[in-house]
Amino acid sequence: MLRAWRIALVFALLAIATAVAAQAIDPLPFRDHAEELRFQHLTSELRCLVCQDENLADSNADFARDLRHKVFELMQQGKSDAEIKQYLVDRYSEFVLYDPPVNAGTWLLWFGPLLILLAGGVAVGYTIRKRSRAGTPATPTDTGDDW
Amino acid sequence: MSRLLPLLGFVLLATLLGFGIWWNSAHDPTAVPSPLINKPAPAYALPKLDDPAQTVTKEAMLGKPYLVNVFASWCFACGEEHPVLMAETQGLGIPVVGYDYKDDPNDAKAWLAKHGNPYSLVIADESGHTAIDFGVYGAPETFLIDGKGVIRYKRIGPLTPDVIAQQLKPAIAALQKEAP
Numbered sequence: 001m002l003r004a005w006r007i008a009l010v011f012a013l014l015a016i017a018t019a020v021a022a023q024a025i026d027p028l029p030f031r032d033h034a035e036e037l038r039f040q041h042l043t044s045e046l047r048c049l050v051c052q053d054e055n056l057a058d059s060n061a062d063f064a065r066d067l068r069h070k071v072f073e074l075m076q077q078g079k080s081d082a083e084i085k086q087y088l089v090d091r092y093s094e095f096v097l098y099d100p101p102v103n104a105g106t107w108l109l110w111f112g113p114l115l116i117l118l119a120g121g122v123a124v125g126y127t128i129r130k131r132s133r134a135g136t137p138a139t140p141t142d143t144g145d146d147w
Numbered sequence: 148m149s150r151l152l153p154l155l156g157f158v159l160l161a162t163l164l165g166f167g168i169w170w171n172s173a174h175d176p177t178a179v180p181s182p183l184i185n186k187p188a189p190a191y192a193l194p195k196l197d198d199p200a201q202t203v204t205k206e207a208m209l210g211k212p213y214l215v216n217v218f219a220s221w222c223f224a225c226g227e228e229h230p231v232l233m234a235e236t237q238g239l240g241i242p243v244v245g246y247d248y249k250d251d252p253n254d255a256k257a258w259l260a261k262h263g264n265p266y267s268l269v270i271a272d273e274s275g276h277t278a279i280d281f282g283v284y285g286a287p288e289t290f291l292i293d294g295k296g297v298i299r300y301k302r303i304g305p306l307t308p309d310v311i312a313q314q315l316k317p318a319i320a321a322l323q324k325e326a327p
Contacts, residue, residue, distance in 0.1 A: 049284040066275050091282035093182045
């Protein structure tokens, strides 16, 4: 019982910490909550270029703040999410997007894991067929490999 | 054969790891390629560092190629680059514009007074807003802009004598060849 309470407490503290972190960075004059959510979502999909393993929404870097303000400014001008992303891609290349678009340079990144999975499937299928043809029982027998 | 498979798998993984280490040491993983190369430089209007009443614009700079060197007094790598600029800018044959990035003008002036001023002109972008249009995300960065206002070359990180000799000077020579 005590253990369950402790776990609950840890989760509650974590939730508070993340909520605080999400708001601590800089207060911008949003018109309403929907606009703020849109801003949070958009900046979470953009990379902070000076701290490359962080997104714009979470980064406390000075430069990330400048880019967030730029995103906010473009939102105020009525630009769509796609237009804002294009604005940044035009200046900072596709690297600024956390979700890379599918194109000639990124297809291996997108479909590489699928290819490896297929290759593994083919290898497994091949082995099973070879064994069943040789009349080996389905349960593995000692092949002499102890590892 | 099947006994050799795990060894083969290990060798493959080790090769991949080795390749990754080699790739990351041969390339700068933090360098972001600029999509602005061969695109028109963004329009800008920035005050001169030593005379903020005067504004320098892209239009006013059209006509002949020039170099824009993004620096700041707070930037450590700029301090490393500075002696190279002091020694090399005279030999480039084109004006070098200093772009003071997100800096207190007084700090920048003191920095230039202390270390020397290699620039023919210094413009100040205290807020860093124009720098976003240039795709700047750090300092130092260097842009080569041709007479038509098109960005022809960009260097992220400090200029070194090697970079100047092998990349920048050939790029400038190519520009001067095509100019009428």
